[in-house]
Amino acid sequence: MPISEWFQKKGKYLEVTPKTEKRPVPDGIWSKCAECGEIIYQKELVKNLWVCPKCNFHYKLSAYDRLGILLDGGEFNEFDASISSDDPLKFKAEKTYLESLNQSKEKTNLNDAVVTVKGKIDGRPVIIAVMDFRFIGGSMGSVVGEKITRAAERAIEGNSPLIIVSSSGGARMQEGMFSLMQMAKTSAAIAHFKETGLPYISVLTNPTMGGVMASFASLGDVIIAEPQALIGFAGPRVIEKTIRQRLPKDFQKAEFMLDYGQVDLVVDRNNLKATISKLLDSFMGGLK
Structure with missing residues (x-):
């Protein structure tokens, strides 16, 4: 029988293996x-x-997911949650600033790019601010600056350590000079807080750039970065175009910054809470 006739006989060879859905x-x-x-x-x-x-x-985390990881039982008391940005410049590009704000509010269920709370880390009360990159790239406008400043003031009042977890593309230019002023405002607030002798721990996540890195994020008594986090002021592509030179491999990544003394520790997320707790014990001894 010619081989071509084999395939004309139904069921003999065509359905050797049952069809699976x-x-x-x-x-x-x-x-x-x-x-x-x-x-x-x-x-x-x-x-x-x-x-x-x-x-x-390390995937990006929302502010509330981050708090759930760092704080005992994921429990905290949030403050200043209702503060929201205005549109002082009536800014408009492809869409208005108010449209961008409303879309981010709907997407994240936040009023701006930072959440400030009081909680505990291994039983020790702390004031912690966590930025959320989902809200207009974690950019720092007047509300972010105000909430960071108030967090520092609350830490002073409560004699509590201050922790800020940063994730930001930089200043929010839809607010122009109002945004740039927050660099000086938050830096002054941190300087005032440091007069108490209480510890300020800055945690840098991917990315921490621009005006945030140029102000409060770089002022910690200890600066911790998550692995491979992009850290700096201007981005690598902007720098390369400006200086017309190729940058080193992994330039501005957390490990590169550690080698050159810009951060103190690179810590995996699974070890971050334990590391912060040990640092607080070192700074404050047995006080809780």
């Missing part, structure tokens, strides 16, 4: 690492605090 993988079960492309079981990623178990890539 392809079932789609439900959304939210698996994630693909944005850095290495590894397919990760979602529950494993959450358990690992949103750090890729293969390449150690």
Whole structure:
């Protein structure tokens, strides 16, 4: 029998393997690492605090997720949550500043790019401010500056350590000079806080850039960075175009900044709370 006739006989060779129906993988079960492309079981990623178990890539966290990781039981008392930005310049580009604010508020359920709270780390009361990159790139406008300043003042009043977790693209230029003034305002607030002798720990996450890095983020008694966080003032591409030179490998990454003395520690997210707790013990002894 010619071989061509084999495939004309139904059921003899064409259906050797039963057909199986392809079932789609439900959304939210698996994630693909944005850095290495590894397919990760979602529950494993959450358990690992949103750090890729293969390449150690640290995903961005919302402010409330970050607080849940750092504070005992994820419990805290938030203050100044209702403060919201105005539009002093009536700024308009592709969309108005008010449109950008309203869209970010709806997306994040926040009124601006920083959350300030009182909580505890291993039983020790602390004042902590956490920036949220989802809100207009974590940019610092007048509200961010005001809330950081008030957090420092509350830490003074409560005789509490101050912790600020930064994640920002820099100053919010839709507010022009009002935004740039926050660099001096927050720096002055931190200087006033340091007169108490209480510790200020600055945590830099990916990215911490521009006016935030040029002010309060760089003024910590101890500056901690998460692995591979981009840290600096201007971005690498801007610098290369300005100086017309190739930059070193991993320029402005946390490990590079550690080698050149710009940060004190690079700490994996899974060890961050324990590291902060040890630092607070060192600064304050047995006081709680």
